[in-house]
Amino acid sequence: MTTSASIAGELPRPGARQSISQLPVNLFASVMGLAGLSLAWREAYRAFGLDLRLGEAAGWIAVSVFVILAVAYAAKFIRHRAAFQAEYSHPVMSNFFATIAIGLLLLSAFLSPYSTHLGQAVWLAGTLLTAALAYAVAQRFLSVQQNAEHTLPPLLIPGVATLDIAVTGASMPFGWAYEVNMFAFAVGSVLALVLVVLIFGRLRHQEPLPLAMRPSLMVLVAPFAVGFxxxxxxxxxxxxxxxxxxxxxxxxxxxxxxxxFRRDVPFGITWWAISFPMAALSTAAFKYADQVGGTGLHTLAFVIFAMLTVAILILFLRTLVILINGTLLRV
Structure with a gap:
């Protein structure tokens, strides 16, 4: 059974052996953060003329990380089915499977300027996976009684994934794309509205989140930034x-x-939960400033973008450290 420590990304004990069974599905959130940074960098390039090569490098790193994680997680699914099933059936960790779908959708937007057909194919794959996961989440929501303590910000991820279909699919040339985007916008908006109310109720009336789970609070930003x-x-x-x-x-x-952003919050994979909401808010800030105008809004957009860039860099380096020293996959 998955413990609260493993959900939070708490580091396992030193000296234990390594196993692919310990690869957490929420590590796919790193793809979301890196791809989101790349898309935000394109907006920063249009607004301030920043060097576009840095943002494109982040995008290609996101592609590489996704491929590596997809292969590794497929190996976990094949060789350690019980560990996979424990994540998929867990009331909190199961929501992070939607990070795979969001990663695909964001990568489709990144890849489209390089290959229109590849971008469309990746968007179709991400859309189908997102729809399947949203259906599974809704079925579980209506069929299985859950404890109030499991009503946490990650519950929003499948709904946000549905909204991302509309975010990345507006330029799709298919005749049916607009209706699919509208369907996704409707499902994502209502799901997010319902779940935000439930999560606020839990945060108001239940015990505060453990320190290691605090980064997931940033997910509360995502429905509004992505909705925009x-x-x-x-x-x-x-x-x-x-x-x-x-x-x-x-x-x-x-x-x-x-x-x-507190010093007493320990580092773990859960910290990647801050990356995509910040990236979505950064992109939204650039677009809003471009439309409305004004020095204040442009300054705000740049400040959020700078915070995003620093946060992604720190998260990427710290994750590399625990991967290289073997801590990430220790049993």
């Missing part, structure tokens, strides 16, 4: 609804940041 991107992509409008989504996402970022 999906809404503006589908409608082409930067109206009052778009402003509301952007500013509430910014408000949540300001609220949860002091709870997340």
């Amino acid at each position: 991107l999906a809404y503006t992509n589908l409608t082409g409008r930067y109206d009052m609804i778009a402003s509301m989504l952007f500013y509430f996402g910014l408000f949540m970022f300001v609220v949860v940041s002091p709870k997340v």
